[in-house]
Amino acid sequence: MDRVRLTGLQTIDFQSDLDRKALDGLKKLPLLPQLVRKFYEIGADRWLYCWNMAVSVRVGPNQYPTLHRILEESCRTLDVPEPELYLTSNPFPNASAGGVERPYITLRSSIIDTLDDEQLYHLIGHELGHIKCGHVLYFSVARILMPLLEMIGRRTLGLGDAAQLALVAAFMEWSRNAEVSADRAGLLVAQNFDTSLAANLHLCGGPNRLSHEANPDAFLDQSRAYQDMNTADAFGKLLIAFLYSMWTTHPMPVHRTQELEKWHLSGEYERIIQKYGVAPAGV
Secondary structure, rough: OOOOOOOOOOOOHHHHHHHHHHHHHOOOOHHHHHHHHHHOOOOOOHHHHHHHHHOEOOEEOOOOOHHHHHHHHHHHHOOOOOOOOEEEEOOOEEEEEOOOOOEEEEEEEHHHHOOOHHHHHHHHHHHHHHHHHOHHHHHHHOHHHHHHHHOOOOOOOOHHHHHHHHHHHHHHHHHHHHHHHHHHHHHHHHHHHHHHHHHHOOOOOOOOOOOOOOOHHHHHHHHHHHHOHHHHHHHHHHHHHHHHHHHHOOOOOOHHHHHHHHHHHHHHHHHHHHEEEEOOOOO
């Protein structure tokens, strides 16, 4: 399909308000500046970059050219500089963005079997959204958060367990909201809600021999039903949020699907396409 280039697209156009607010709250916690400073002092960004390169295949024009083509077009579409792209062997389908100074995206091999080419546009657009929104620094710090806490030590910071717990909880809250922003970026690259919906469905259901029977419309109905549960079931959702969801980095798949549908129906997606779309991205 011909994708329009969103030339001049600004982060504020698609970034979730809750994402920005949660990140502002995270930055105000006294422990975060010390962690970020230590992250740079010990060269953690270089460590993570080197480790990723050591265990992954770097994608390029002569190495998995289909993936490289999808990356190039996705970058043109979202108006973001092209990061490095890697493929690594892993049976659990996922992808991630890293590299503060040298951004990169890493795809797990199983994700290639799980999604078709069009759905990979959504996935790569999602990861590019993390890069464009500046999420990578805080994701990278979090990857070594607990070791850093041990390295710095409470006596050095004058902070106790409560402060550390507050930082972890604040990070998790922001991270879940950051995924909502990235899903919007994925839709802006895929430029087809059904494609993004199918990508979320397959990521939730995982690779399986009956994946051809997956029904995106039924999954969307499920996400709406979850959102509109009655009072008794809503209490169960609250318990899940308190006992499980608040300590995870990603929102529940049905929740993020509903959030993406609401944003799409709000008219914001179409407004962005109309405002920034200037030419087919492949031209």
